[in-house]
Amino acid sequence: MAERKSGLDRRELLKRAGVGAAAVGLGGSAGAEKAFAFYGPLRFKNRQFSKELKILQWVHFVPDYDTFVDKTWIPAWEQKNDTQVTIDHVNNTELPARAAAEVAAQSGHDLFMFLNPRADLEDQVINHAEIVQEVQQKVGKISQLAKLSTYNPRTKRYHGFSDNFVPDPVVWRHDLWNDVGESPATWEHVRTAAPKLRAHGNPIGIGMSNELDSDMALIAFLQCYGGFIQNKAAQPTINSKGTIEALKVMRDIYKNGMTNEIFGWNPASNNQFLYSGKGSLILNAISATRTPEDLKLPFADDLWIWPIPKGPHMRMGLEHVMGVYVIWKFAKNKGPAKKYLADMAINYQQHFTASKFYNFQSFPGAVKNIQKQLAQDKHKPLGKYTILGKIAQKYTANVGYPGYSNAAVSEIFNTFLIPQMFAEVAQDKMSPADAAKSAQSQFKVIYNKWRNAKKI
Numbered sequence: 001m002a003e004r005k006s007g008l009d010r011r012e013l014l015k016r017a018g019v020g021a022a023a024v025g026l027g028g029s030a031g032a033e034k035a036f037a038f039y040g041p042l043r044f045k046n047r048q049f050s051k052e053l054k055i056l057q058w059v060h061f062v063p064d065y066d067t068f069v070d071k072t073w074i075p076a077w078e079q080k081n082d083t084q085v086t087i088d089h090v091n092n093t094e095l096p097a098r099a100a101a102e103v104a105a106q107s108g109h110d111l112f113m114f115l116n117p118r119a120d121l122e123d124q125v126i127n128h129a130e131i132v133q134e135v136q137q138k139v140g141k142i143s144q145l146a147k148l149s150t151y152n153p154r155t156k157r158y159h160g161f162s163d164n165f166v167p168d169p170v171v172w173r174h175d176l177w178n179d180v181g182e183s184p185a186t187w188e189h190v191r192t193a194a195p196k197l198r199a200h201g202n203p204i205g206i207g208m209s210n211e212l213d214s215d216m217a218l219i220a221f222l223q224c225y226g227g228f229i230q231n232k233a234a235q236p237t238i239n240s241k242g243t244i245e246a247l248k249v250m251r252d253i254y255k256n257g258m259t260n261e262i263f264g265w266n267p268a269s270n271n272q273f274l275y276s277g278k279g280s281l282i283l284n285a286i287s288a289t290r291t292p293e294d295l296k297l298p299f300a301d302d303l304w305i306w307p308i309p310k311g312p313h314m315r316m317g318l319e320h321v322m323g324v325y326v327i328w329k330f331a332k333n334k335g336p337a338k339k340y341l342a343d344m345a346i347n348y349q350q351h352f353t354a355s356k357f358y359n360f361q362s363f364p365g366a367v368k369n370i371q372k373q374l375a376q377d378k379h380k381p382l383g384k385y386t387i388l389g390k391i392a393q394k395y396t397a398n399v400g401y402p403g404y405s406n407a408a409v410s411e412i413f414n415t416f417l418i419p420q421m422f423a424e425v426a427q428d429k430m431s432p433a434d435a436a437k438s439a440q441s442q443f444k445v446i447y448n449k450w451r452n453a454k455k456i
Contacts, residue, residue: 110328150162171284
């Protein structure tokens with residue numbers, strides 16, 4: 001997808017003076033007015049654009065959110081902070097390569113947003129602790145999920161700053177499942193329903209490809225069976241009975257209820273699979289339901305949202321994406337970057353609303369009465385989004401659960417070793433036991449590397 005840019009020249013900013021900081025709560029909030037006091041007063045007042053801020057982030061799966069950021073939030077923030085902002089939106093699949101290029105060049109954007117923790121880049125970024133502390137003074141503590149995703153207990157540093165996380169429910173066609181007399185309450189129900197659904201021309205869609213959604217879904221599936229990348233002590237534990245059982249069950253679901261297209265999926269594929277009317281179930285964020293609503297697809301009202309199916313060990317999903325911004329050590333404009341993140345997190349109600357409940361705040365106190373807001377959504381079935389609050393609070397874990405999202409976890413996630421393990425077993429290239437054993441060997445090498453680097 002083509003890169004999109006925002007940013008106003010001096011003349012355009014003056015023309016938009018009527019936008020006003022109050023339009024996004026930056027002027028009317030005492031907390032926001034005083035946010036990031038350590039950054040100091042506006043040194044360049046009445047000297048427009050003596051300060052700059054360059055941001056790179058993804059093209060959001062809810063287009064209205066990007067419109068809000070580009071056309072409302074940033075113009076108001078520019079005016080209040082006497083700073084010119086340039087924001088580049090790129091396809092989420094481009095983020096790793098773009099980050100690697102900026103690190104190699106030691107030059108690029110001041111703020112760079114990832115969709116998963118990047119503890120492996122800790123040496124290239126500032127310690128974001130002061131931003132976390134500033135936001136906590138205004139709205140309360142950071143969530144445990146966000147802290148586990150961005151804090152390194154070994155180095156005592158925040159290797160990133162999380163403004164949001166995205167719950168990952170199971171999205172399913174109630175009408176299709178009702179036709180076969182089943183529901184995805186447990187993974188055993190899913191396994192039982194899979195051949196019936198495929199026989200009706202409505203297979204299940206869980207990716208086993210080298211892409212983000214497959215990573216998220218399969219790590220969550222593992223957790224339900226007691227399979228984990230690591231333990232709390234940051235020791236690799238993938239070779240376990242839970243992992244082996246999960247591999248067996250997913251192989252069965254694939255062979256009886258999926259199609260081989262799932263081995264070549266990209267991050268948009270499971271959504272497209274659902275939108276086509278063919279898919280009966282996916283694991284995805286609510287972009288999977290918002291787009292059918294916006295397009296008024298005939299089955300939009302039959303798309304239900306539930307927590308991840310329960311497994312024999314637990315019911316525990318993963319955040320679909322974790323919004324993690326980093327400020328590079330080589331960033332030219334660290335001060336504005338820090339203030340931008342603090343202001344955004346403190347005023348997150350607007351971002352929650354603009355994302356149509358896609359982005360949940362990483363600082364719980366920044367958005368009030370979430371359940372009431374979710375219940376006010378008018379799409380059918382009425383109340384369909386209220387479950388998101390429970391999913392976010394009770395059934396969402398970080399990448400690396402039950403430990404921290406450390407550098408080894410980041411490498412495992414970003415090299416797609418989990419989807420590769422599942423694909424090998426589903427295609428009968430390896431037995432479940434051999435695949436788990438092989439993964440453990442790979443993981444040990446990765447953990448030893450990062451432990452020797454004193455990052456875990």
